[in-house]
Amino acid sequence: MASTCRGRTLRRSRFGCRNCKLRKLKCDQGKPQCKRCSSFGVLCNFMPNIPDLQPVATDTGRPLVVARGKAELQPPLMNAVWTSDASTTYQLNAKYDFNMIQVNRKLLELAFAYPFLMHASLAVALTYDRHLNGSLDCRRTLEECYHWSQSTVLLNKRLREPIEAKDKDPIWGTAAALAILTFSSPDACTPEQAWPLKPSSDSSSDLDWLRMSNGKMSLWHTVNPLRPDSLFRVMAATYAHMNSPLPEGGIDGIPSALADLCNLNESSTPGNNPYFHAAHTLSQTLELPDSEVTTGQTQLFIRSIRGPFKDLLRERDPTALLLLYLWYRKTSRSIWWIELRARAECPSICLYLRRYHKENAAVQAFLPGGDLADKWN
Known part of the structure; x- marks a missing residue:
């Protein structure tokens, strides 16, 4: 099938992977991994038995999870990124917020083009799943940590480059996700392990989640979430309340x-x-x-x-x-x-x-x- 763009005729690859088709990119049809899937950090799915946009862990090609202190292979995480379509998953409050749902859906579309946002979305989806499980074992899975780490590395790398208008919403969405991840992931599973009972030789590490929250707000003037073309502009009332x-x-x-x-x-x-x-x-x-x-x-x-x-x-x-x-x-x-x-x-x-x-x-x-x-x- 051919499509025309600015006077040029582009031919989509007939045998490319579904991930590239979803992202509306031309696939180089490389086997077993095309270049675009490799750079994006997902399993290439030209074969029907591989889920769409399935994340991979370093050096394995398959997802990992920590169980009983050991890293074990885990079955593919089925469409984790799409869990945010449900109104409860990425609702940040108990109160139904139509604007927030619309923002989340638009961020998901942007995630296909911005790996740091995709990794952040997957990490938050996995963290929310941990919340739903309600288990006393509150340790983060290796998969959760992997996507959090990848998002942080890629975002820091992107912030060292010139920021264009089209990049501002993905950057702000990722920063907000990282702030949530930092807050929701204390390094403790029991009261005795947690602050303030936990002995601390360095008081500056207490309340460390505040630094991430302040770091996100330091991007405000750079990305300006309330600018006329921002998808976050619909949240103006929420930001006004916060400030x-x-x-x-x-x-x-x-x-x-x-x-x-x-x-x-x-x-x-x-x-x-x-x-x-x-x-x-x-x-x-x-x-x-x-x-x-x-x-x-x-x-x-x-x-x-x-x-x-x-x-x-x-x-x-x-x-x-x-x-x-x-x-x-x-x-x-x-x-x-x-x-x-x-x-x-x-x-x-x-x-x-x-x-x-x-x-x-x-x-x-x-x-x-x-x-x-x-x-x-």
């Missing part, structure tokens, strides 16, 4: 029990109380039904983890830890990628506070079994 002004004084909207815990009153400001912004942003989320909690609200609290409050968290200050604990408890019921980290860190915070601050009655009242537990958990 809405924070209160500058007083305790309006903060429950009295939380205000007392943080020593907040009408004269409190961000300058004289390190808990000020964290307490305000947490209160905005706590008053919502679980089904109404969105990524926009969660980002407000994450924004508050800076300066003196961030230092208090690293020092394992009991009040700062409790604010983070309450945020985990609320948001993890609605947002899957927060739930994956909260599985280990939320009970770790609770155990830490009970073990090392059991004399602090104000803090203990908010924990399970405390006087305020029914209202706050």
Whole structure:
């Protein structure tokens, strides 16, 4: 079959692989791997028994998974990239968001032309699958790590080159996916292994997921997700919420029990109380039904983890830890990628506070079994 493009007649290869046909590229028909599939990191599927766009692991030509500490061959992952077509898979919140679904579908189309976005999409799909399994064994599979690593390497390489307009949406989508992967993948499976119970010789490594979130936002002015031709422009309201002004004084909207815990009153400001912004942003989320909690609200609290409050968290200050604990408890019921980290860190915070601050009655009242537990958990 021939098609015309700008005065030239292009002939599609009759015996090329399906991957190249899906990506609308001319296949060189190389066997057993064509050059385009090799460079894209997928198994060439000129044979009918090989799935479309099946990722390969280094040096094997077949997917791998870690089981009982050993790398074992795994059956092909069937169309993992397409799992994001389901409304629940790449929904970042519990609330149905039509705009977000449309963005995800367009990103999937772009993934065929941008390997770093394809690898990021596969890694997030595999991470979401880990969330759905709900297993106590929360370790990342080798396949998940492979796609995460490949996406990071390829994106860093791409950022060292001039960025054209057509590259901006794939770059921003990949950066957002990497931020989710970093947050949802703590290096712990049990509370004892997790921060803050885990001994740490270097406090700068605590809350390391914040660096990835800040790194993503450093690309904002480069890619400008709200530019007129951006597919992310439909999310303008979400971005506006994420960056809405924070209160500058007083305790309006903060429950009295939380205000007392943080020593907040009408004269409190961000300058004289390190808990000020964290307490305000947490209160905005706590008053919502679980089904109404969105990524926009969660980002407000994450924004508050800076300066003196961030230092208090690293020092394992009991009040700062409790604010983070309450945020985990609320948001993890609605947002899957927060739930994956909260599985280990939320009970770790609770155990830490009970073990090392059991004399602090104000803090203990908010924990399970405390006087305020029914209202706050």
